[in-house]
Amino acid sequence: MILIRRLLGDVLRRKRQDEGRTLRQLAAAARISPGYLSEIERGQKEPSSELLAAICDALQARLSDVLREVSIELAAAELAAQLESERIGVAAPVPTARVGAAAGSGAVKSMPLAKPVPRGAVRPGTRPAARPVSRRVPAAAGVGATMTATPNLLAYPVVLPGGLNAGSLPVAGSGQVPQLALR
Incomplete structure (x- = not known):
């Protein structure tokens, strides 16, 4: 937590x-x-x-x-x-309901509201195969050049303050440095 x-x-x-x-x-x-x-x-x-x-x-x-x-x-x-x-295949906790006390039975029981759903393709101890990410490199690096990189956090959609999208930040080595002013 x-x-x-x-x-x-x-x-x-x-x-x-x-x-x-x-x-x-x-x-x-x-x-x-x-x-x-x-x-x-x-x-x-x-x-x-x-x-x-x-x-x-x-x-x-x-x-x-x-x-x-x-x-x-x-x-x-x-x-x-x-x-x-997701990497280790842990499912989200299943919500439970407490029943019995409201009915005046004196006994309180917990029961799952739904069955847990297995993660399917991802099993504990295994990792999905890494897929290369292809991005267009700015003209300074070469006209029409394509760069292949291993997956990283920039491959996931993250919205930053000011409407920036982490996926639109420059790729490392492109000569551009993203700057976020926090003050």
Whole structure:
């Protein structure tokens, strides 16, 4: 399970360390105890919106930028978890219903709402064969040149902030560097 409070804590800690500030300095600027700030950064406590705004003000960062970074990391973590579960062939958990107590029988039983569906082509311990991905290379690399690469995360549709699509980002070695401004 991916916990947003852990991702939020990671982003806040990274921003604090990028500024070269200590935990005590940031806690004093945000007017919270260093211990509580440490718990937030480690993902053990979930800050209120007011407290998060105070921390962002102390970091001189916009709250929307911090939440955007958390959103990007959450999307990446969800994609990685999905790819890993597909790789090992784990089916999604089957929802269950609790019956019996409402009818006054005193006994509560859990029963599956549906039978789990096997993953078919993907079995645990096996990997599907990798398919080469063919992309057009910009004119700077050669007119009409085609580049073949092994599958990577850019082969999966990922929507980034600002309407960018990860599949439309330049291919490595093409001389173009994608830049995402988070501040």
